[in-house]
Amino acid sequence: xxxxxxxxxxxxxxxxxxxxxxxxxxxxxxxxxxxxxxxxxxxxxxxxxxxxxxxxxxxxxxxxxxxxxxxxxxxxxxxxxxxxxxxxxxxxxxxxxxxxxxxxxxxxxxxxxxxxxxxxxxxxxxxxxxxxxxxxxxxxxxxxxxxxxxxxxxxxxxxxxxxxxxxxxxxxxxxxxxxxxxxxxxxxxxxxxxxxxxxxxxxxxxxxxxxxxxxxxxxxxxxxxxxxxxxxxxxxxxxxxxxxxxxxxxxxxxxxxxxxxxxxxxxxxxxxxxxxxxxxxxxxxxxxxxxxxxxxxxxxxxxxxxxxxxxxxxxxxxxxxxxxxxxxxxxxxxxxxxxxxxxxxxx
Amino acid sequence: xxxxxxxxxxxxxxxxxxxxxxxxxxxxxxxxxxxxxxxxxxxxxxxxxxxxxxxxxxxxxxxxxxxxxxxxxxxxxxxxxxxxxxxxxxxxxxxxxxxxxxxxxxxxxxxxxxxxxxxxxxxxxxxxxxxxxxxxxxxxxxxxxxxxxxxxxxxxxxxxxxxxxxxxxxxxxxxxxxxxxxxxxxxxxxxxxxxxxxxxxxxxxxxxxxxxxxxxxxxxxxxxxxxxxxxxxxxxxxxxxxxxxxxxxxxxxxxxxxxxxxxxxxxxxxxxxxxxxxxxxxxxxxxxxxxxxxxxxxxxxxxxxxxxxxxxxxxxxxxxxxxxxxxxxxxxxxxxxxxxxxxxxxxxxxxxxxxxxxxxxxxxxxxxxxxxxxxxxxxxxxxxxxxxxxxxxxxxxxxxxxxxxxxxxxxxxxxxxxxxxxxxxxxxxxxxxxxxxxxxxxxxxxxxxxxxxxxxxxxxxxxxxxxxxxxxxxxxxxxxxxxxxxxxxxxxxxxxxxxxxxxxxxxxxx
Numbered sequence: 025x026x027x028x029x030x031x032x033x034x035x036x037x038x039x040x041x042x043x044x045x046x047x048x049x050x051x052x053x054x055x056x057x058x059x060x061x062x063x064x065x066x067x068x069x070x071x072x073x074x075x076x077x078x079x080x081x082x083x084x085x086x087x088x089x090x091x092x093x094x095x096x097x098x099x100x101x102x103x104x105x106x107x108x109x110x111x112x113x114x115x116x117x118x119x120x121x122x123x124x125x126x127x128x129x130x131x132x133x134x135x136x137x138x139x140x141x142x143x144x145x146x147x148x149x150x151x152x153x154x155x156x157x158x159x160x161x162x163x164x165x166x167x168x169x170x171x172x173x174x175x176x177x178x179x180x181x182x183x184x185x186x187x188x189x190x191x192x193x194x195x196x197x198x199x200x201x202x203x204x205x206x207x208x209x210x211x212x213x214x215x216x217x218x219x220x221x222x223x224x225x226x227x228x229x230x231x232x233x234x235x236x237x238x239x240x241x242x243x244x245x246x247x248x249x250x251x252x253x254x255x256x257x258x259x260x261x262x263x264x265x266x267x268x269x270x271x272x273x274x275x276x277x278x279x280x281x282x283x284x285x286x287x288x289x290x291x292x293x294x295x296x297x298x299x300x301x302x303x304x305x306x307x308x309x310x311x312x313x314x315x316x317x318x319x320x321x322x323x324x325x326x327x328x329x330x331x332x333x334x335x336x337x338x339x340x341x342x343x344x345x346x347x348x349x350x351x352x353x354x355x356x357x358x359x360x361x362x363x364x365x366x367x368x369x370x371x
Numbered sequence: 372x373x374x375x376x377x378x379x380x381x382x383x384x385x386x387x388x389x390x391x392x393x394x395x396x397x398x399x400x401x402x403x404x405x406x407x408x409x410x411x412x413x414x415x416x417x418x419x420x421x422x423x424x425x426x427x428x429x430x431x432x433x434x435x436x437x438x439x440x441x442x443x444x445x446x447x448x449x450x451x452x453x454x455x456x457x458x459x460x461x462x463x464x465x466x467x468x469x470x471x472x473x474x475x476x477x478x479x480x481x482x483x484x485x486x487x488x489x490x491x492x493x494x495x496x497x498x499x500x501x502x503x504x505x506x507x508x509x510x511x512x513x514x515x516x517x518x519x520x521x522x523x524x525x526x527x528x529x530x531x532x533x534x535x536x537x538x539x540x541x542x543x544x545x546x547x548x549x550x551x552x553x554x555x556x557x558x559x560x561x562x563x564x565x566x567x568x569x570x571x572x573x574x575x576x577x578x579x580x581x582x583x584x585x586x587x588x589x590x591x592x593x594x595x596x597x598x599x600x601x602x603x604x605x606x607x608x609x610x611x612x613x614x615x616x617x618x619x620x621x622x623x624x625x626x627x628x629x630x631x632x633x634x635x636x637x638x639x640x641x642x643x644x645x646x647x648x649x650x651x652x653x654x655x656x657x658x659x660x661x662x663x664x665x666x667x668x669x670x671x672x673x674x675x676x677x678x679x680x681x682x683x684x685x686x687x688x689x690x691x692x693x694x695x696x697x698x699x700x701x702x703x704x705x706x707x708x709x710x711x712x713x714x715x716x717x718x719x720x721x722x723x724x725x726x727x728x729x730x731x732x733x734x735x736x737x738x739x740x741x742x743x744x745x746x747x748x749x750x751x752x753x754x755x756x757x758x759x760x761x762x763x764x765x766x767x768x769x770x771x772x773x774x775x776x777x778x779x780x781x782x783x784x785x786x787x788x789x790x791x792x793x794x795x796x797x798x799x800x801x802x803x804x805x806x807x808x809x810x811x812x813x814x815x816x817x818x819x820x821x822x823x824x825x826x827x828x829x830x831x832x833x834x835x836x837x838x839x840x841x842x843x844x845x846x847x848x849x850x851x852x853x854x855x856x857x858x859x860x861x862x863x864x865x866x867x868x869x870x871x872x873x874x875x876x877x878x879x880x881x
Contacts, residue, residue: 061531061536062536062804062805063536063805064536064537064538066536067535067536067537194856194857220853222850222853222855222856223856227805228799228801228803229795229798229799229806232798232799233433233846233847233850234850236429236432236433237426237429237847237850237851238850240420240423240425240426240429240851241420241850241851241853243420255803258799258800258801259799262551262798262799262800265551266551266798267425282538283537283538283540284538284540284800284801287540287541
């Protein structure tokens with residue numbers, strides 16, 4: 025697995041990652057422009073899209089473009105895809121404000137664009153979006169912010185307690201929306217005091233330092249920790265553990281469901297709200313194919329109904345003929361029931 | 372800041388003016404240290420939690436990774452080079468060593484020494500990248516900026532290739548010891564021994580220098596009797612200091628454990644015993660669920676080691692009147708243990724008391740600093756490093772293998788970046804592929820704040836040590852004060868520039 029994924033990364037960083045066997049019929053060419061492949065989440069997303077059943081069936085060829093965390097690089101990649109005359113583009117922008125120009129270029133060239141994971145702010149190009157039918161599949165970050173905050177304050181919402189929030193990079197859409205969700209819940213618990221709310225830039229190492237210093241400031245007298253992603257929640261756990269506190273005494277929550285967090289959930293150290301990378305990736309590819317191929321029926325198991333497993337969303341995210349403007353992939357709180365299954369899938 | 376040790380200065384006049392000048396020179400030489408203590412003093416005044424044992428240990432722990440990187444960077448910058456690749460090497464060495472360290476979870480045949488082997492392999496990965504940097508810089512005269520910029524990208528790419536972009540999780544506790552381990556503070560005798568060695572050494576050096584000043588001979592040294600006297604004085608002074616510190620340290624929280632007692636059922640006040648809580652704290656405890664809490668402190672620094680848990684409990688029971696032992700909880704800074712569960716207490720209590728120990732990363736940082744200081748100031752190799760940075764051509768003319776020296780400093784930097792990377796992985800519990808991004812900038816900042824010239828040949832590792840501490844203390848202080856993270860970055864930038872502007876040694880040079 026290590027070497028297989030290493031090989032995949034090789035190809036991805038060399039720009040082109042092509043999957044799918046040659047078949048008689050010319051396969052559809054879809055470019056997946058993702059903001060960067062350095063962190064685990066986008067790695068899982070990429071695994072999801074290249075393992076889509078339509079790829080295996082030879083119906084589509086997917087090329088993954090690594091945006092290297094740079095809006096300009098992504099825009100250049102759009103130009104490449106337009107020159108190369110791709111049939112559709114799946115787009116994961118680095119930021120909500122950073123993709124409009126690129127999307128407009130693609131639409132001008134008649135190439136459909138499906139947003140995944142992060143929306144683009146469509147305010148600047150409403151007409152283009154309206155006529156060209158930009159679709160988006162992702163997860164509602166406000167909701168995730170609510171869910172994680174609710175899990176942290178569950179035991180002391182009424183009686184009161186003191187919580188801290190470790191934020192993502194200020195101004196990124198995920199941070200803004202998750203904060204909104206966090207604060208909505210805290211507003212519903214007027215007895216809960218928000219001690220601190222600072223950024224650790226999604227980083228485990230930064231969160232570790234921040235939490236160590238907060239433990240000093242408040243002498244360990246903190247009742248709950250809300251991390252806006254798993255990495256930062258894990259940093260807080262390490263800070264508690266290394267300062268000799270019993271992690272089990274502190275409700276701690278994060279978002280994303282990265283592998284380390286799953287392990288921590290299994291140990292009873294934290295709560296993680298899983299963001300389903302596979303559903304965001306495979307759903308986007310199904311939507312792209314639906315725009316290119318007439319009467320296309322989605323092939324990913326995420327649309328399976330009636331639901332037989334947590335990742336069969338069925339009625340919670342109906343296909344609706346692939347015509348909806350927005351598809352919200354439901355969040356799944358990682359519980360003891362599914363954590364082993366998830367961990368096994370990551371091996 | 373003077374380049375080379377210059378004790379051999381041939382000044383025979385011994386007027387008061389020279390003494391004053393010498394003092395001023397010394398002071399300005401150590402301007403960075405003065406600045407550090409001023410910063411600490413300011414923070415101690417404005418933030419009550421700054422000057423606590425735990426926080427100071429936190430600062431050391433938080434500084435250690437950047438400090439270790441910065442020490443390697445000092446070697447490179449002294450030769451007029453720069454190493455931009457250290458942040459990426461942090462990640463590369465982290466994942467390489469973590470892969471081997473976690474092998475036993477994937478393979479069944481792994482010797483117990485695997486973590487050690489993994490650490491060696493991580494260091495070798497760092498040395499390899501450093502060797503490539505050094506080779507290209509020294510043999511092909513490619514500018515260090517360009518070579519290491521290339522390595523910044525290549526090593527990050529190598530990291531991603533190695534793991535396929537995924538982190539390497541589940542590090543073994545024995546491996547993680549280098550990041551989160553703690554070594555108990557030594558007892559008062561150990562402190563005395565350390566002080567004695569330091570004072571004795573400084574004393575004899577001072578005597579030798581005085582001898583040289585008075586008779587003007589370069590190789591002169593003080594007489595045996597005077598040396599013995601100096602050693603005796605050092606012994607007395609270090610004993611006095613050690614016992615004095617043992618008494619004084621508990622006052623700021625070192626060697627002290629807080630115990631909080633809760634009387635949950637009766638709600639009555641606990642019996643009279645010495646409490647060192649303020650009224651505010653008392654009110655706060657009273658509001659807590661489970662009735663009033665009282666906090667006592669057990670000072671054990673003078674004893675050298677924490678007392679056994681049973682002994683603490685016995686001592687406490689003698690001082691309070693317990694109505695019903697079932698209702699009494701011991702609270703070790705948040706860890707609640709029923710009084711009746713003393714048997715099971717030992718490990719938990721050890722855990723709490725262990726906080727007062729020295730963090731392993733901090734010890735590594737200090738040891739590496741001391742080693743680097745010895746190498747740079749006490750060895751021929753160190754003098755060559757300065758010589759190459761001061762003037763490569765004349766160094767070459769005088770027979771120094773400049774290419775080898777340049778190669779070696781990059782290997783040192785790579786090896787230390789690897790150590791930093793493994794400490795980081797051990798601290799966070801996983802080797803992350805995005806670890807260490809932009810760490811090279813903090814390392815360079817520490818070196819520059821410490822007074823090392825980017826033009827090469829001038830600087831000290833002592834300066835770097837305090838430069839790293841200044842950055843660490845600043846980050847810690849600003850976070851304790853709750854300053855917004857974005858202001859923190861602005862303030863950090865301003866302080867870097869001001870520190871360099873105010874550096875008296877720099878003014879002297881100009």
